[in-house]
Amino acid sequence: MPISPRFTPNVIRAIDVLTYPAVQLLDVTGPVQVFASANDLVAGASGVEPPYALRVVAPGGRGVTASAGLELAAGPLTPIGEPLDTLLVAGGEGAEAASADPALVDWVRGRATQARRVASVCTGAFLLAAAGLLDGRRAATHWMYCAKLAQRFPAVRVEPDPIYVCDGRIWTSAGVTSGIDLALALVEEDLGRSVALAVARYLVVFLKRPGGQAQFSAALSLQVAEDKFGALHDWINAHLAGDLSLSILADRAGMSERSFSRRYAEATGVTPARAIERLRLEAARRALSESRQPVKRIAQRCGFGSEETMRRSFQRLMATTPQDYRARFGS
Missing domain, CATH: 3.40.50.880 (Class I glutamine amidotransferase (GATase) domain)
Structure with a gap:
């Protein structure tokens, strides 16, 4: 070139x-x-x-x-x-x-x-x-x-x-x-x-790695609990835009809410809510870098509900905004 x-x-x-x-x-x-x-x-x-x-x-x-x-x-x-x-x-x-x-x-x-x-x-x-x-x-x-x-x-x-x-x-x-x-x-x-x-x-390397430059993906970091919650994680990733409340997850795992919260945190090192936020953020990063969908639409599809909620997650976990992230890593 x-x-x-x-x-x-x-x-x-x-x-x-x-x-x-x-x-x-x-x-x-x-x-x-x-x-x-x-x-x-x-x-x-x-x-x-x-x-x-x-x-x-x-x-x-x-x-x-x-x-x-x-x-x-x-x-x-x-x-x-x-x-x-x-x-x-x-x-x-x-x-x-x-x-x-x-x-x-x-x-x-x-x-x-x-x-x-x-x-x-x-x-x-x-x-x-x-x-x-x-x-x-x-x-x-x-x-x-x-x-x-x-x-x-x-x-x-x-x-x-x-x-x-x-x-x-x-x-x-x-x-x-x-x-x-x-x-x-x-x-x-x-x-x-x-x-x-x-x-x-x-x-023969990427100028910018796919996946938004994260050290490792949220899904990969949760693989430490693959034997206990692998099927649940697959289901969560397929339903990010749906209701992923504690009661829904506990029912899906066949446990009481209290037992599920305790066992999940022991297995993964994070709370269910934090894990879901990271998985949604990862999906949003992927959509921002690989598509031209409006930010509001991505927020809805990834389960954030609103663009503002997604923006706050990006600020807290990535120290940037969805718009700036897209400008940096978008295709």
Whole structure:
């Protein structure tokens, strides 16, 4: 496809990718490959200098061994005052030890002041939080570590659902492969959609994942109770616009309301009402991204009753509105 990069020729953006012992391999190589592919495609198509200067760095300036056992070559930490476009902090098993290293945290804080933007992949968010960069901001991390991040850093507004979150100049992403999604979003911001799409096609990945960028679907998260409530979930998904009151669900499950509420929460970790809201929200996200139906019609078909009720659910669970969601992820 034709590539028309949206950037000033010969402007090279320096990117520091921070690694450390026991880093997650794909947290590093995924984003690096996205930026490297953007370099190849832009320089090859336009005959200009590659737009990114990539530097993988680590404390001590020597190679680090990733948690998968593979050694990564890395250069020394760059000087605090050196110009920098993007600081990207990888995650992994070693993130906790790294975030407890005062010298490394100070370096992250110092480099962040020089950078146009700062990003993290997976548990790299713990390093940003330790440096105070996430205070008062929305942030994402791997779903397994959301509660821990929120507990350790109560000033951070942790969001468990999104693949990535952008709050001002700070970008954070969820687990492992979401670093690729994040890097594609950064390329799109820098160079335009055509370049980002070309990179995604070359890497055989989605530019924007189907399902609205959620870390995992509501249906998938409820599969922990598949043996007990799998048939009920199938029925709920087929009747989202109908009456899904507690009495109806309990009768469908053959239990009293009290027993059903208790056993359902024990099996899924959420109340029946919260589970239904998530399933309806997921159906609405799918309809918004894949169809041109009016928002009011989608709200009715997904069981919200009114457009305002659906809007409140989107605001509470997705920190956006249905209209903005469609604008971002619509086909």
